[in-house]
Amino acid sequence: MDKLAILGGSRAVQTDAGDMFTWPIITGEDEEAALEVLRRGAMSGTDVTVQFEKEYADWFGTKYALAHNTGTSSIHSAMFGCGVGVGDEIICQSMTFWASVLQAMNLGATIVYADIDPDTITLDPADVERKITDRTKAIVAVHYFGHPTDMDAIMEIANARGIKVIEDVSHAHGAEYKGRLTGGIGHVGAMSCMAGKSLAIGEAGMLVTDDQEIYERAVAFGHYERTGQIENPELKKFAGLPLGGFKYRMHQLSSAVGRVQLRHYRERMEEIDRSMNHFWDLLEGAPGLRAHRPPKGSGSTMGGWYAAHGIYVPEELGGLPLQKFCEAVRAEGTSCGAGANLLMHLHPVLNDADVYGHGEPTRVAHSDADVRQGVGSLPQTERMSERLFSIPWFKHDRPEVIREHAEAFRKVVAQAAELQ
Numbered sequence: 001m002d003k004l005a006i007l008g009g010s011r012a013v014q015t016d017a018g019d020m021f022t023w024p025i026i027t028g029e030d031e032e033a034a035l036e037v038l039r040r041g042a043m044s045g046t047d048v049t050v051q052f053e054k055e056y057a058d059w060f061g062t063k064y065a066l067a068h069n070t071g072t073s074s075i076h077s078a079m080f081g082c083g084v085g086v087g088d089e090i091i092c093q094s095m096t097f098w099a100s101v102l103q104a105m106n107l108g109a110t111i112v113y114a115d116i117d118p119d120t121i122t123l124d125p126a127d128v129e130r131k132i133t134d135r136t137k138a139i140v141a142v143h144y145f146g147h148p149t150d151m152d153a154i155m156e157i158a159n160a161r162g163i164k165v166i167e168d169v170s171h172a173h174g175a176e177y178k179g180r181l182t183g184g185i186g187h188v189g190a191m192s193c194m195a196g197k198s199l200a201i202g203e204a205g206m207l208v209t210d211d212q213e214i215y216e217r218a219v220a221f222g223h224y225e226r227t228g229q230i231e232n233p234e235l236k237k238f239a240g241l242p243l244g245g246f247k248y249r250m251h252q253l254s255s256a257v258g259r260v261q262l263r264h265y266r267e268r269m270e271e272i273d274r275s276m277n278h279f280w281d282l283l284e285g286a287p288g289l290r291a292h293r294p295p296k297g298s299g300s301t302m303g304g305w306y307a308a309h310g311i312y313v314p315e316e317l318g319g320l321p322l323q324k325f326c327e328a329v330r331a332e333g334t335s336c337g338a339g340a341n342l343l344m345h346l347h348p349v350l351n352d353a354d355v356y357g358h359g360e361p362t363r364v365a366h367s368d369a370d371v372r373q374g375v376g377s378l379p380q381t382e383r384m385s386e387r388l389f390s391i392p393w394f395k396h397d398r399p400e401v402i403r404e405h406a407e408a409f410r411k412v413v414a415q416a417a418e419l420q
């Protein structure tokens with residue numbers, strides 16, 4: 001075997017990547033759709049958006065889809081839709097993008113972080129159960145890095161107690177849990193479609209639900225121009241103004257591009273899924289590395305493999321530090337970054353910030369319980385931040401190229417001792 005590139009050998013990756021990593025894929029079809037909106041001066045309308053919503057709801061098999069200007073706002077609306085308010089608690093995982101749950105603060109609610117399962121990097125249902133109190137109003141289940149959360153267990157826990165489940169699908173468009181599309185399993189699904197995500201259409205978000213109450217509350221919250229269509233008389237009497245002062249309408253450049261991207265999404269996603277599974281198949285059995293994907297035959301899938309990661313087991317590589325491992329892999333000509341999202345439960349915004357002038361940290365301002373969680377409170381979560389590495393996100397199934405990238409990882413694994 002060749003010497004490691006970081007020690008002066010030749011790189012495992014020799015073939016130019018070309019458009020292997022280019023995303024989103026934009027064609028004349030997207031350009032025409034965007035131009036149509038621009039030329040018509042319809043950027044702030046809702047006609048294209050309403051069509052996009054119909055197509056989105058068809059895809060998810062839900063009664064309703066409500067378009068938003070960001071993923072952050074779609075999750076905020078989902079919380080309001082579920083009736084989250086002053087003094088309530090929402091349970092979420094700490095290793096995630098902040099917008100999975102931080103919005104709870106401006107509804108007067110607070111956040112309780114539960115630990116994760118170290119194989120799926122999603123909520124550990126047993127710890128969720130331990131974190132439930134009589135103030136728990138909702139659970140946000142994040143299908144982290146595309147891996148579906150154990151929704152059967154989460155739904156059972158929630159339904160037994162009348163707690164709502166919000167799925168954050170921002171990493172997992174098209175991912176299935178036991179044959180069911182994630183986002184359509186909980187009481188409401190919400191997701192980002194910003195340009196870095198696997199369904200990438202600009203700054204945008206989408207809420208999907210079968211529940212008329214959640215839908216109408218979400219409309220009342222951020223879509224003042226549609227409040228006339230609300231049926232619930234308790235909400236309808238406020239029609240005309242948004243409840244709480246937010247405006248969350250989707251920009252129609254996003255909805256126009258979204259319609260085109262959605263038409264091609266399944267086919268493109270399937271190619272990504274083949275190529276990413278191919279990459280992990282080539283690394284099957286490599287010491288120190290574990291694929292972050294559901295077992296084959298489980299009926300669960302990774303959708304578009306947003307920000308795909310692997311799990312690092314340094315004990316099997318003589319304790320080689322993750323940073324060093326990633327550096328050597330990168331030298332072989334592929335991408336590999338150590339770590340994942342900041343841990344929310346340790347961040348000063350959650351622990352110290354008095355955002356609204358309550359005279360005490362916002363996290364605890366509306367609760368008689370101090371729910372703040374310090375170092376050591378979420379052992380699996382804290383341990384896994386040192387054990388995750390990003391892998392290349394292939395958009396095309398080109399076996400020769402994928403083989404070279406997998407070889408980059410194999411080579412470093414085989415010669416890990418040289419790096420000590």
Ligand SMILES: *Cc1c(COP(=O)(O)O)cnc(C)c1O
Pocket residue numbers: 070071072073075096097098099100142168170171191192193194203204205
């Ligand atoms: C991107 C993201 C969001 C927020 O979406 P925006 O469109 O950026 O507002 C929420 N949750 C997760 C897990 C995300 O990755």
